[in-house]
Amino acid sequence: MDFSEYKGVYVFVETEEGRPKAVSFELLNPARKLADKLGEFVGAFVVGHQVEETAQMCVQYGADKVIVIDAPEYQYYTTDAFTNALHKAVEKYKPNVMLIGATNNGRDLGPRLSCRLQTGLTADCTSLDINVESRNMEWTRPAFGGNLLATIMCPNDRPQMGTVRQGVFKRPKPEPSCHGEMIYETIRTMPQEISTRLIERVKEVVESVNLEEAEIIVAGGYGIGKAENFKYLEELAQVLGGQVGATRKVVDAGWIAHAYQIGQTGKTVAPKLYIAVGISGAIQHLAGMSGSETVVAINNDAGAPIFGVAHYGIAGDYKEVLPALVDEFRKRKGEQER
Amino acid sequence: MNILVCIKQVPDTTEIKIDPEKHTLIRDGVPSIVNTFDTYGLEMACRLKEETGGTVTVVTMGLPQAKNALRSCLGAGADEAVLISDRPFGGSDTLATSYIISQAVAFLEREKGSTFDLILCGKQAIDGDTAQVGPELSEHLGRPLITYVSALKYRNGEFEAKRENDDGYDRIGVKAPCVMTVVKTAYEPRYPTLKAKIRAQWADIRTITAETMKDTLDLSRCGLKGSPTKVVRTTTPQRQSECQYIKEASPALNAGKLADILARKKVI
Numbered sequence: 001m002d003f004s005e006y007k008g009v010y011v012f013v014e015t016e017e018g019r020p021k022a023v024s025f026e027l028l029n030p031a032r033k034l035a036d037k038l039g040e041f042v043g044a045f046v047v048g049h050q051v052e053e054t055a056q057m058c059v060q061y062g063a064d065k066v067i068v069i070d071a072p073e074y075q076y077y078t079t080d081a082f083t084n085a086l087h088k089a090v091e092k093y094k095p096n097v098m099l100i101g102a103t104n105n106g107r108d109l110g111p112r113l114s115c116r117l118q119t120g121l122t123a124d125c126t127s128l129d130i131n132v133e134s135r136n137m138e139w140t141r142p143a144f145g146g147n148l149l150a151t152i153m154c155p156n157d158r159p160q161m162g163t164v165r166q167g168v169f170k171r172p173k174p175e176p177s178c179h180g181e182m183i184y185e186t187i188r189t190m191p192q193e194i195s196t197r198l199i200e201r202v203k204e205v206v207e208s209v210n211l212e213e214a215e216i217i218v219a220g221g222y223g224i225g226k227a228e229n230f231k232y233l234e235e236l237a238q239v240l241g242g243q244v245g246a247t248r249k250v251v252d253a254g255w256i257a258h259a260y261q262i263g264q265t266g267k268t269v270a271p272k273l274y275i276a277v278g279i280s281g282a283i284q285h286l287a288g289m290s291g292s293e294t295v296v297a298i299n300n301d302a303g304a305p306i307f308g309v310a311h312y313g314i315a316g317d318y319k320e321v322l323p324a325l326v327d328e329f330r331k332r333k334g335e336q337e338r
Numbered sequence: 339m340n341i342l343v344c345i346k347q348v349p350d351t352t353e354i355k356i357d358p359e360k361h362t363l364i365r366d367g368v369p370s371i372v373n374t375f376d377t378y379g380l381e382m383a384c385r386l387k388e389e390t391g392g393t394v395t396v397v398t399m400g401l402p403q404a405k406n407a408l409r410s411c412l413g414a415g416a417d418e419a420v421l422i423s424d425r426p427f428g429g430s431d432t433l434a435t436s437y438i439i440s441q442a443v444a445f446l447e448r449e450k451g452s453t454f455d456l457i458l459c460g461k462q463a464i465d466g467d468t469a470q471v472g473p474e475l476s477e478h479l480g481r482p483l484i485t486y487v488s489a490l491k492y493r494n495g496e497f498e499a500k501r502e503n504d505d506g507y508d509r510i511g512v513k514a515p516c517v518m519t520v521v522k523t524a525y526e527p528r529y530p531t532l533k534a535k536i537r538a539q540w541a542d543i544r545t546i547t548a549e550t551m552k553d554t555l556d557l558s559r560c561g562l563k564g565s566p567t568k569v570v571r572t573t574t575p576q577r578q579s580e581c582q583y584i585k586e587a588s589p590a591l592n593a594g595k596l597a598d599i600l601a602r603k604k605v606i
Contacts, residue, residue, distance in 0.1 A: 079473075079483045104503050108485040111473035115433060120566030123432075123468040142575065143467055145351040150572045157566040195482035195516070199498065199509040210505075216606070240606060258522075259505075264464065265374075265522050273605045283352060290575065294605045296596065297581070307581045312599060314584050314592050324593035329606070332597060 003096075003135070006158040008043040008065070009035040010095035012086065013058060014105055015048030016077060020057070022213050023101030023166040028061040030128050030169050031099055034137075037130050040096060041065055047085050049075040059180035061172045067093060067183050074189075077105045078196055081189040083112040088187045090117060095159040097137055099128075102163040110163045120154030122162040126291060137162065145264055146287035166212045167270030168291060209243060209259045216242030216273045219262055219289070220250055223278025223299060224318065227255035232322040233277055239329045245269065247285050263288035277318045281306030298322070339392035339492065339514075341383040342446075342454040343416065344439060344475070345376040347400055347407035348465040372407045375460025377414070379520040381527040382490055383458050384415035390492060393417045395446070395454070399427060399439055405543050412538035413530030420446065424547040426557055431565035432466075436474035441555050442546050443479060455514035456497065461486060461521045469519070476517035484510055485519045 009031045013024040028042065035042045041064040046055045048070065055068045067089055073081045086109065090098070100106045102124045114121035122139035126149075129138040137160045140151045154160045211217060218237040220230055230244060237244045244260060251261045262269055264284040270291035277298050279285060286309055289295070297306040302315035314321050349368045372380075383394045396411040398404050399422040408419035422442045430438065447453050457479075459472035469485075476483035488507070489500040501508045502521055530538070548555055558564060584599075586592045600606045 079476075079485075083477075104486050104501075107469050108473060108483065111432070111470040112477045112483065115436065115474040115477035118433070118566075120431070120433065121470060122567060123470055138570070141467075144349075144354060144465055145467070146575065147351065147354055148572050149575050151570050152567050153570050154566050155568060195512060196484060197511040199511050201506070201508050203506040212504075264467075273600065283354070294600070294603065296600075302583070307583075310581045312584060312596060313581045314596065316589065316592070320589040321592060324589035325596065327590070328593040328597045332601070 001156070001158060003158055006094045006096040008041050008093070008095050009038070009097040010043035010045060010093070010099070010159075011063070012098065012100045012106070012109070013044050013046040013054060014077075014101055014103060015046065015051050015054055015074075016105075017075060018048055018050040018054070020054045021101055021103055022171070023103060023106075023164070025057065025061050025171045026166070026169045027099045027101060027164055028058065028063060029172045030164075032062045032172065034097060034128065034130050037132055038096070038135060043067065043093065043095060045069065045086060045089055047074050047082060055182060057174070059178050059182075060174040060176055062175070062178065063180050065181045065183065067185050069185050069187050071186075071188055073191070073194065076198055076201070077108075078194050078198075079108055079112055080194045080196065082109050083116060084189045084193060085187045086113050087116050089185060090159060092185075096135070097130075098159045098161045100161070100163045102165045106163050110161065114161050117159070119157040119159060119161060120152075122152045122154070125162045125164045126168050128162070128164065136160070142287065142290075145283045146290050147283065165268055165270070165291070167268075204257070204259060211243055211245055211260070211262065211267045211269050214243035214269065214271050216240045216275075217245045217262070217269060217271045217289075217292075218242055218275045218277065219245035219247065219279060220256075220277050221247045221279030221285075222249040222253070223280065224250070225278075229319075230256060232319060235326050236275070236322050236329075239326050239333065240273075242271070242273070247279055247282070276306050276310065277322065279306050280304045281309065339386060339390040339455045340452065341387060341392065341394050342443065342457045343376065343380045343383045343394060343396045343411070344457065344459040344472070345380065345396055345398045345407060345411060346373045346460070346463045347371070347398060347404040348373045348463050351464050370403070370406065372410055373460050373463045373465075375462060375464070375520060375522070377460075377527040378523045379458035379460050380411055380414060380416060381525065382520055382523060383456070384528070386456070386490065386492060392455075395420065397422065397439070397442065399423065399435060399442075408543055409538045409541065410530070412541050413535045414528055419541065419543045421543055421545045423545055424549075426548050426561050429562035429565065430560060431567045432468055432470040432474055433566060434560055434564035436471045437478055437559050437564065438555075439471070440475055440478035441551050443475075444554065445546065445551050453515045457481070457515070457517045459517070459519045461519045472517060472519035479517065482512050482516040483518070484512060484516065486521050487518045488521050488523055490518070
């Protein structure tokens, strides 16, 4: 394999119904840093339908070269169509590095694609670096429910591929003056090549929870006692402009919908502020929130493991602490507005 | 309907502790279990079999002691169990692992003279957390893939899967043969009955080796040689070791102090 043919740090820009997923733009940030270190360019593969606006945004977010694959069969994600499109694009453009957002679709596509290309893929990375001498990526990812960090390389194959967790990197500042090359590629997937059929898409309207993108999360554990007590958390979340989240035990008890679950069998979040209320801190839960910038724990039991990952702790009754916090933040907000 | 469920024996990650001095995992005495997501897959397979008839086969790749995990699956509803185990398979990453499993699937299907209608894998293993072997297996086999399946029906010759996505779910139709990966289901896996447990203890578990598959297996695609990814180092994450407890005289004072800190650090 001639490595010199493989150039550029590419991001797969995931769209659905023409709209981009947040993580795709976030990845243009590390892509730029890696490309600068390598002295290579930043590329973007935009696959979807009616994605012109998304493609233009990629340039503003720093992509030097945008490959647009736009056709009706890419309106909704299917494994078959997206693998086909990306596979052909990768064969032609030969990326050195390829970053894919670790969304459900990204983690569906990544392994199909890497397997078809017979190259290595590192899943669900939380940190990226490059060894400038060997030009090998160093992909770092959590394993064992977040207890271990493994750094992985793919020294003998190209492209080097990885899926990257949402919320780890900040979206770059858009620069309307940026210039980039737009390439419109016609890669079609015929209906008979798509083996699955979308019968119905159900949006759970009540659950307009976008925990992955929330900057502030107030999460409740079994220690809050009962479903009704989420009102304390909701009030605080509202004052802070945040979202409510929950542990698996709470979801299993039926106190709140699964869409709110954070942890190994739920969502992975990385907010600026994570307030854990009545959460003991099981490893499975920590696996889903350990990327949070600042963690505040509120729990009756001062010895609960959650305090081991918290920056600030209040050992006390949340039913007293939360209303006090609501009053305090409300007061401050009032002062700011005045 | 003939269903294959791929399982993995994993250390129970809830029991893993970190050595506070050496910052390494303490694995001694940690019990081995069947990967949680695989148990959901097995239960889904068993329910489908009870509706449509047929068999449920479980397969795993691992060391000989992984037979214990297979036995526990036999107790929980599987009819047959197969272990894929051999020296040259050691050190395989997900690409090599999925290749070897795909070869074993092809071997079993040639032997039976029919394909598995459905192959189920857990969404991911709770030790490696990669979620890659299932999709890669489908690619090797050239079969349709649906990931993140939380419910499954079969009617009029078509599977209908409920696939979880970020803001709801999709109902997706697909025909056999196909591969799916399973998330947490609405129901819990069954407990084995005492009778089933005893039967599982004495059941015959066949082992597939490199020799078994020698007609088609490419050894250069197995083990370390066949693995494009290499683990170069492992570390334990830097946990926030010092939690600053706020211990003012009243909830209101605690709230004020915390708000001050968060405002100073520009968190809010």
